[in-house]
Amino acid sequence: MGGARFADKLAAAVARNDSLLCVGLDPDPAQMxxxxxxxxxxxxxFAAGIVEATADLVCCYKPNLAFYEALGEAGLAGxxxxxxxxxxxxxxxxxxxxxxxxxxxxxYAAALFDxxxxxxxxxxxxxxFDTLEPFLAYGDRGVFVLCKTSNPGAAEFQDQLVAMNGSFxxxxxxxxxxxxxxxxxxxxxLVVGATHPEAFRNVRAVAPDLPLLVPGVGAQGGDLAMAVxxxxxRRGGGLLVAxxxxxxxxxxxxxxxxEARDAAWELRGAINARRQxxxx
Numbered sequence: 391m392g393g394a395r396f397a398d399k400l401a402a403a404v405a406r407n408d409s410l411l412c413v414g415l416d417p418d419p420a421q422m423x424x425x426x427x428x429x430x431x432x433x434x435x436f437a438a439g440i441v442e443a444t445a446d447l448v449c450c451y452k453p454n455l456a457f458y459e460a461l462g463e464a465g466l467a468g469x470x471x472x473x474x475x476x477x478x479x480x481x482x483x484x485x486x487x488x489x490x491x492x493x494x495x496x497x498y499a500a501a502l503f504d505x506x507x508x509x510x511x512x513x514x515x516x517x518x519f520d521t522l523e524p525f526l527a528y529g530d531r532g533v534f535v536l537c538k539t540s541n542p543g544a545a546e547f548q549d550q551l552v553a554m555n556g557s558f559x560x561x562x563x564x565x566x567x568x569x570x571x572x573x574x575x576x577x578x579x580l581v582v583g584a585t586h587p588e589a590f591r592n593v594r595a596v597a598p599d600l601p602l603l604v605p606g607v608g609a610q611g612g613d614l615a616m617a618v619x620x621x622x623x624r625r626g627g628g629l630l631v632a633x634x635x636x637x638x639x640x641x642x643x644x645x646x647x648x649e650a651r652d653a654a655w656e657l658r659g660a661i662n663a664r665r666q667x668x669x670x
Contacts, residue, residue, distance in 0.1 A: 396509045396532035397576060399481045400601075403449040404627060406479070410618075410665070411658045412450040412603065414485065414634030415440065415472065416457045421639045423646035433461065433468035438475050440638060443651040445477050447658050450510075450630055452603075454485040473506060481509040483603070483630075487536060489514030491521050499524040503531055510534060512581055512603070519568050529575035532601075537569070537593055538562040540583025540606030549589075562589060566596040579603055584617040584631075591620050601628045607657075614657075618664040631661055 394402075404410060415437055419427070426432045426439070441451065453472065458465040476482050484506065488498040502508045503525075510532025513522055525533045538548055551558040554567065569578050582593050583606035594602070604617050614631070621629045637657070641649035 395530040396481055397601075399479070399509060400449060400532070400630075401627070403480050407446055407449060408662060409447055409449045409658050410627070410629050410631050410661050411448050411654060412452050412483065412630040412632040413440065413444055413448050413637055413654060414605075414632050415451060415453040416634045416638060417461075417468070418457060418639075419461075421635075421642070423639075423642045423644075425644055425646065433458075433465065434471040434475070437468070437472040439647050440650055441476065443647040444637070444654045445480060447651070447654045448480060450481050450483050451476060452483045452485050452632055452634075454634070456485075470506070481532075482507075483510040483512070483532065483534065484508040485512050487512050487514050488525075489517050489521060491517055495521045496524040499528065503528050510579075512536065515565055515568070519572050522572065526572060526575060526577065529577055532577050532579055534579040534581050534601075534603045535565065535569050537565045537580040538582045538586055538589040540585045544583070544586070560589070560592070563592055563596050566593045566600075569600060570597050573600065579630075581605065582621075584613055587613055587616045587620070590616065594620055599623055599628065601630065603630045603632060605632045607631055607633055614660060615664055618661055622665070626665065631657070633657055 417433055417436055422432060426436050429435055458469040484502055486502055490498060502511045512534045513525055514536050515522060548562045549560045552561050552564050554564050566580055569580055572578055579601040580593060580597060581603045582590055584604050585606040602621050604621060607614050617631060637650050637653045640653040
């Protein structure tokens with residue numbers, strides 16, 4: 391992790407593995423495969439097994455800090471062990487959704503980038519983009535800003551109309567426009583769920599060149615075809631299609647690694663088939 395510029399590392403992984411697939415690491419003890427569950431090192435063994443099975447199929451891994459933090463000291467130790475075991479040529483995006491003011495934001499950025507060594511992180515813009523400056527200052531790291539999330543209640547705030555360019559537009563479009571302005575180091579991306587097709591198209595229109603992290607495909611039932619058709623940038627990239635549970639827990643039996651690989655292979659294939667169709 392770290393070292394190479396995130397954008398370059400991501401582009402290299404996309405090209406090498408012919409993949410826009412980002413596998414989320416959400417270790418849930420209740421869903422662990424039986425062969426892993428009873429092991430004292432189940433947390434690191436599970437993550438390592440998923441990486442072993444999928445490293446040549448992905449462009450990025452996305453550990454979700456909430457699942458590790460919920461396990462206390464053992465979870466944080468497992469996270470560090472998992473990060474140490476990551477392939478050097480696959481970027482790691484820590485799904486942290488951090489957002490705070492001043493010195494607190496600087497501390498969060500230092501923890502995620504300097505201590506844990508993340509190549510990229512997710513952040514919340516709710517307190518204003520000045521609170522994201524400590525993250526953005528790491529010009530070689532990716533900063534993915536929550537824009538239009540995949541959960542059912544996203545519209546409660548994100549769809550509120552605000553003044554923008556002489557008219558009223560949804561708040562998520564204002565966030566996207568602010569992200570474009572903040573992209574001074576070429577390291578800003580947006581989080582846009584595949585469960586809201588109209589919003590997806592609107593965000594891409596506002597931010598045609600920013601990379602999009604796309605949750606909601608898989609267990610949440612998001613529209614994969616729409617995400618690929620509408621989400622790619624003008625160069626045919628700029629998209630990280632995230633899937634966690636559908637891959638991680640494809641099987642709870644002895645074949646859990648093989649089934650995880652098959653699920654990742656199938657999703658990567660579906661993404662690439664759609665990419666090819668769009669190119670044609």
